Amino acid sequence: MSLEFTHKSKRVVHKFGGSSLATAERFHAVADILLAQNDGPAGVVVSAPGDTTDHLLALIDAKADHAAFDAQWQQLAAQLRLLVSRTLQPASSVEVTNLLNHWLADIPARLQQAQYNDILAIGERLSSQLLAALLRDRGVAAQAIDAREFLRLKVQPTDGAQVDWQQSAALLKPLLSDGFQVVTGFIARDQQGQSITLGRNGSDYSATILGRLLDAQAVHIWTDVDAIYSADPRKVPSARAYRQVPWELAIRLAELGNPVLHAKTLNPLKEHPAELVVRSSYEPDQPGCRVSRQSAIEVQFVTDVADVVLVTLPATNSIAAAQAANALQFSVYEAPGAQGKQWIVAQKNLDALLHFLGSQQVYPRVSSEHFYAVAWVKPAARQQRQLSLQASHWLERQQPVYSFQDEDVALWLFAPALTAAELTEFHQLLLPTTVRLNIVVAGTGNVGSEFLALLAKQQQAYAGQIELRLAGVFNSRKACFSDQIDVHQWQEALEQAPAYQKQDLLDYLNGLPDPKVLVDITPSRAFAEDYVEFIQTGCHLISANKQGVTLPLAQYQAITAAVAQQQVSWLSNTTVGAGLPVQRILQELQGSGDTVHQISGIFSGTLSWLLCSYDGSAPFSEFVLKAQAEGLTEPDPRDDLSGKDVQRKLLVLSRELGLSLDINDISLTPLLPPGLDQGSWQDFWQQRQQLDDLLADKFATAKAAGQVLRYVATLSVTPQGPKAFVELLQVPQDHPLAAIKACDNVFVIETDWYQTNPLVLKGPGAGRAVTAGGIHADLAILARQQIAAAKAARHSQAQAAAWANQRA
Secondary structure, eight states, X not given: OOOOOTTSOOOEEEEEOGGGGSSHHHHHHHXXXXXXXXXXXEEEEEOOSTTHHHHHHHHHHTTTOHHHXXXXXXXXXXXXXXXXXXXXXXXXXXXXXXHHHHXXXXXXXXXXXXXXXXXXXXXXXXXXXXXXXXXHHTTSOEEEEOGGGXXXXXXXXXXXXXXXXXXXXXXXXXXXXXXXXXXXXXXEEETTSOEEEOOTTHHHHHHHHHHHHTXXXXXXXXESOSSEESSOTTTOTTOOEESEEEHHHHHHHHHTTOSSOOHHHHGGGTTSOOEEEEEETTSXXXXXXXXXXXXXXXXXEEEEEEEEEEEEOOTTOOOOHHHHHHHHTSOEEEOTTSTTSXXXXXXXXXXXXXXXXXXXXXXOEEOSSOEEEEXXXXXXXXGGOSOOHHHHHXXXXXXXXXXXXXXXXXXXXXXXXXXXXXXXXXXXXXXXXXXXXXXEEEOOSHHHHHHHHHHHHHHHHTTTTOEEEEEEEEOSSBEEEXXXXXXXXXXXXXXXXXXXXXHHHHHHHHHSOSSEEEEEOOOOHHHHTTHHHHHTTTOEEEEOOHHHHTSOHHHHHHHHHHHXXXXXXXXXXXXXXXXXXXXXXHHHHHHTTOOEEEXXXXXXXXXXXXXXXXXSSSOHHHHHXXXXXXXXXXXXXXXXXXXXXXXXXXXXXXXXXXXXXXGGGSEEOOSSOTTTTSSOHHHHHHTHHHHHHHHHHHHHHHHHTTEEEEEEEEEEEETTEEEEEEEEEEEETTSTTTSOOTTEEEEEEEEXXXXXXXXXXXXXXXXXXXXXXXXXXXXXXHHHHHHHHHHHHHHHHHHHXXXXXXXX
């Protein structure tokens, strides 16, 4: 059962653990996170601050030793009062401190009545009151709710504590108000009204329970990691960070005792559509990892558990391992392929398991030996579920004591335990670290189609070094998001795909494993304005779209800031000159210590063709018509004649030099006479004589001087500041801008090193083939970066393994 909120947007539930709430600074960081989410009404579940629960347990253990109890009580009271005073404004601090003092003073009475769970609840109650008061200090509505006011559990001997959904929902509804509902994790009441706790990682469980009760659209578990890893990264440096995990694999991983995911945490959402997201409270801008029912991403895991025993059940046993785990609130795992007759459990939990089974008249055999368990949670693709020959040989050498396997999981028990180096080696054999770059292509027009046609050749060229995987292709109408697209059949895949939605793209990019790149081959300004959101998914960006690099300065700087924050690359070398590497040359000149003083040139292939072809023998407008007929102009040729495209390209180069210019800082003299850019093309055509007369006069003057006409962009960097112009000029016949072919782009670069003899770059500046080739040049740069990073990572892993071996 869930509550319906017809008058509000669906809620999001956020859960923060003790490490996220350990200090006043961390409380303020959590408040910052909540205020930045823009989720609307939100539920917030909190654990006890830092190690508060450990201190409360120590108090309970010291109940018979008055001196020890008093000392620990004083220490805890001082610690928590200091936390309150440092977190809140004075008025709020007094209110919360009074509550805290009352709870602390009540501890001896609770001890006498053996109400230990009420004592343990103090930590969560304090976090709830403290965070709610802090949010109110920040000027937003928030209330603290003790989960025991609504959360009711039915405690059964064989099934453990089960949520009474109907009663809990009914009790919660009148407690809710606008703003943040800050709810205690870990604690609840049974149906007799006694306080009970939800066990290990109980606050995560509280969060998903609340998510289901509130009919939340998502539950965000904030921890100290921003991904779910293919193995414990503290032991396996090469562990992969996954941004999306399929629901079925998450359940299997949780059953094995994963430190981030827990089976009981997932239970409330099994039949509820809410998305579970694991995020880092220390890196709140990272997207985290989504546990998704729609995930198409291939993931797999290697998880290890030290000091376990093998429990063999009698043939008459009817209790399932999952049932025991739920009742006991710790991991009890059924060995794969053992038909439920052999379980794996941590040695520290064995006595509790045996007591539970004994209460049900079940008496198992327990291995005398302790083992080190390693499980491989297999990927969904059946062709990837078989052990490689190398992994099989490795296992033969290691000689596990027991091996279990079914379609989904393989599990081995070793004695003695594997070293970190051995676990890393096994992980490498099960999940080979072949470098893969996931490529998502936006735009399937002339240039986009050519880029995709060339991609198959590039995949072959880089085979063995990096896998260039087409993981998405879309246009303004349809979107195919899958990491299984055949580059030879992308048209068919796109034809059968659903309509494009921006949110679908963001969700997909968030879940797509790193490294990944979005290739923008669209002309869309609206799409470019969303670059920051795309980059925040951890995505590299290649832009053939000039709109992104010529947005207003504040928007452009927001994109570059996001690139720096996410530590990704933004390559846009085709936005000026198509395949000509002018931006790359500027980057290399500056990177090597040279200083650029001036860039000038012909930046429009259309205007290059027109002015090279025009000889005065016919009106200029006839040459415009011919260019239009040959497909050399925009649909409305006035877009070319306006000079605005040249102006944008000069802005791109100015920003490449680090200059803070905006489009209006560049003086523009259009080729069109004033007023001819207004109205329809037919209106222009009736007034074309103005253009013809203007160009005829300019041409005659230039010819008389022995010069030629060129439409030139110039950027000069002077001690007084940059100066930028776009205008029609006369240039001498021996000038680098004169001796060109029709359609050529020319870039003349003057620097400290190239002053008397400038650096000249010349060639076709437009065309689908050269532009697509230029995009592939950017992709090659990114691919080489990833190959180098992978080599560096392998070197670091080898050093870590060698260090681990020395330690072992």
